[in-house]
Structure formats: C-alpha cells, structure tokens
Amino acid sequence: MDAATWGLIIATFVACFVEMVEATTIVMAMGYTRSWKSALVGTLAALGALAVVTVFAGYALANWLPESALQLAIGGLLLIFGLQWLRKAILRSSGRKAVHDEAAIYKEEVAAAKAAGQSTGSIDMFSFMVSFKGVFLEGMEVVFIVITFGLNADNIPGASAGALAAVVVVLIVAIVLRRPLSMINENLLKYGVGLLLASFGTYWAVEGIGIFRGDRESLDWPGHDLAILGLLVAWLVLSRIFVAVLKTPAAPAVQENVAVEVEK
Amino acid sequence: MKFLKSFGQFWYDFIIGDDWKIAVAVVLALVALFAVMKADVLGDTALTLFGGVAVVVAFAISLAIDVRPRRR
Numbered sequence: 443m444d445a446a447t448w449g450l451i452i453a454t455f456v457a458c459f460v461e462m463v464e465a466t467t468i469v470m471a472m473g474y475t476r477s478w479k480s481a482l483v484g485t486l487a488a489l490g491a492l493a494v495v496t497v498f499a500g501y502a503l504a505n506w507l508p509e510s511a512l513q514l515a516i517g518g519l520l521l522i523f524g525l526q527w528l529r530k531a532i533l534r535s536s537g538r539k540a541v542h543d544e545a546a547i548y549k550e551e552v553a554a555a556k557a558a559g560q561s562t563g564s565i566d567m568f569s570f571m572v573s574f575k576g577v578f579l580e581g582m583e584v585v586f587i588v589i590t591f592g593l594n595a596d597n598i599p600g601a602s603a604g605a606l607a608a609v610v611v612v613l614i615v616a617i618v619l620r621r622p623l624s625m626i627n628e629n630l631l632k633y634g635v636g637l638l639l640a641s642f643g644t645y646w647a648v649e650g651i652g653i654f655r656g657d658r659e660s661l662d663w664p665g666h667d668l669a670i671l672g673l674l675v676a677w678l679v680l681s682r683i684f685v686a687v688l689k690t691p692a693a694p695a696v697q698e699n700v701a702v703e704v705e706k
Numbered sequence: 707m708k709f710l711k712s713f714g715q716f717w718y719d720f721i722i723g724d725d726w727k728i729a730v731a732v733v734l735a736l737v738a739l740f741a742v743m744k745a746d747v748l749g750d751t752a753l754t755l756f757g758g759v760a761v762v763v764a765f766a767i768s769l770a771i772d773v774r775p776r777r778r
Contacts, residue, residue, distance in 0.1 A: 518732060522721060525728045525765055529772070538773060582720055647732070648757035651739050661743075661757070662750040673758065680762060688773055 450595045454604030457587045457635045461580040462612040463628055464547075468576035470616065471551030472569040480566040484573030492581040500589050500598065510660040514650025516590040521647050523583060524639025531633035532681055536688040587639070594646075637681065641673040727771055731764035 465485075472481035503512055533539035555568065584605055592601030645663060652660040663669035722729050739757040742748060748756065 514736075518736065519721065521732050521761065522723075522729050525732065526723050526725060529725060529728060529765075529769060532769065533772065579716070579720060644758055644761050647736060648739065648754050648761075651736060651743060651753075651757065654740055655743065661754050663754045664751045669754070676758070676762075684766070684769060688769070 447595075447597060447600050450591055450597060450600045451604035451607070453635075453638055454584075454588055454591055454601045455608045456631055457639070458584045458605040458608035459612060460628060460631045460635055461584050462608055465577045465580040466612055466616045467548050468551055469573045470621075471548050472555055472573050475552050475555040476569040477566040480569035481573040483565060484570040485577050487570075488574045488577035488581060491578055492585055495582070496585050496589065499585065500593075503589060504593060508653065508658055510650050510653035510658055512593070512650070513646040513660055514653055516586070516593075517643050517646025517648070517650050519586055519643075520590060520639045521643030523586075524636050524641070524643045527632050527636030528640050528677065528681055531629065531636055532684045532688065534629055535633075535685045537690040538688060590646075591642070594642075633681075637674060637677050640677045641670055644673050644677075645670050725768075725772075727768035728765070731768040732761065735760035735764040 469481050469485050472484075503516070507515070530539060551572070555572070588601045588605050589598070592598035595601070649660040649663065652658065665672065735757070738760045739753065742756055743753055
C-alpha cells in the first residue's frame, strides 16, 4: 500500500473512531438501564439504514453530479462539520467550553432512560429510538466522510476499511471494558479530525464554486493537491492563535462576563 | 406532519448541529467567493486564495460572536 492509501485509511479510522465512541456511549446507557434487546435492535436498524443510504448516496454522487457540483456539495458539508469540531476544540482549549466527557454524557443518558416510563411491549421503544437516532446520526457523518474521501482518492474500499476497523476496535474495547469509553482523549481526536475536515472542506468547496462558471470547470488551487497540506498548516496555526487569543483569564470576576458553554 | 417535522429536525441536527453560525459563515464565505468570481476580475489562483481567506474570516467572526461579553 502507498502513503496516500495509508493516509486515507488513518483519516477515516480516526473520524469513525470518534463517532463510534459517542454512539457506543448512548447504546450502552440504554442497554444497561432499560433493554439490551431493544438497544441492539435499534442499533442494527440504524446500521441497516446507513448501509442503504451509503449505497444510494455513493451511487448518486459518483454518477449523477458533475465533478464541481460534487466538490461544492461535499466540500461545503465537510467544511461545516470540520469547523464545528474546530470551534469546539478551540473553545475547550481556551477554557470557554466544558470538556467533552463521555462519563457525564453516560450519566445524563441513564437519567433520561430512568425518567422515561416503562414500556409494555416486547420492544422498549424508548431504548430502540434513542439507540437508532444516536447510531444513525453519528453514522451519517462517517458515511459522508467515507464517501467523500473515498471518491476523491478513487478508493472507496480503502476508506471503508478505515471506518470498519474503527467500528471493530471500539466494539471490542466496549465489550471488554463494559463501561463508557471515557479514558479516550476524544477532544484531541476531534481536534485532529476537525483540522482534516476543515482543510479538505475548504479545498473542495472553493474548487466547487466553479460549477457556476460558464464552462462549469472547478477552480484550480495553486499547487493542486499540495494546497491541502498548506490549508492543514494554515488551519492548525490559526486554531492555535485563536486558542491563545481567547484564553480566559483566571480571575472569576472577568469570567462572569464571558460566554462559557456547557454541553455534551 | 409529525414525520415531516421529525425529518426536518433530523437534517437540521445533522447539518446545522448545535451552532447555526458555522453553517451561515460557510454559506456567506462561498457567496462572497461566487460574487467575486462573477465579477470576473481575478484569476483562478487569486480566487482560491480569496475563498480560503473568506472562510477563515467568516469562521473568526462566528467565534467572536460566541465569545463576546454578554449583557446582563
């Protein structure tokens, strides 16, 4: 395998790993507090729905859209995902946002599961729906990442292998530990994936604007694919500058007036 | 109707997520790039660099809105 293929596999592995950890936390909370059967049926249903979406979206994107339109649509989505992750990483590193904590999320999900009424049927609809939604929502981001990275590198099997490996690793760790995967430094992983998605997203979205030209040809970055590396360095440097500038002072009197978000 | 609402909510959660400003920032940056491209005053290299800078500026503004001091 060449370096590009390894890079592709590693990128999709890390992105999928982060999403899988989040989905696993939700499913485990439902399984331990309500019904393993319903949580697992919900998970399988979501995986089935994701498989169907992957096949249709992959086929449609690869065959129906002109290249520049594909770049604009996919690049725009990746850019939004990437900048959202980067924003959270910057706010967390600068002390303006609570650090993502799988153990705290697990507790919240458990509390919600206990608060919901008991189900009377053979399938507990609360567990089913929460597991389905959690796995489907987290999985959709993975699907887009796998399809876009795979299409661009002309190597969908390589991208899928990276994602599949992450699913297997997270499942093995979860089964062995039987508790939320809070020991994983998810914030650092998300920061890395955010940088990757923001760089690829910027590259493709800007290229794809060419769809609105008379010849519908993509814009051409200087240095072609090498520009992605330049964008990666630029986003890394900029994010560190943002963290340094936004670092909150320790004095509580000042912190009172600063927007601090607390979220999952 | 409930299905449509849930369907819309799913796509909103998926694309917009918990911060609408990022999606707006990306759209505005791309609209700015589109406008400059249509003006036909820059070549490809300058256009791509303009697009990259526009995305960075829009992202910085959305961050600035996030961290601005709140009025009591």
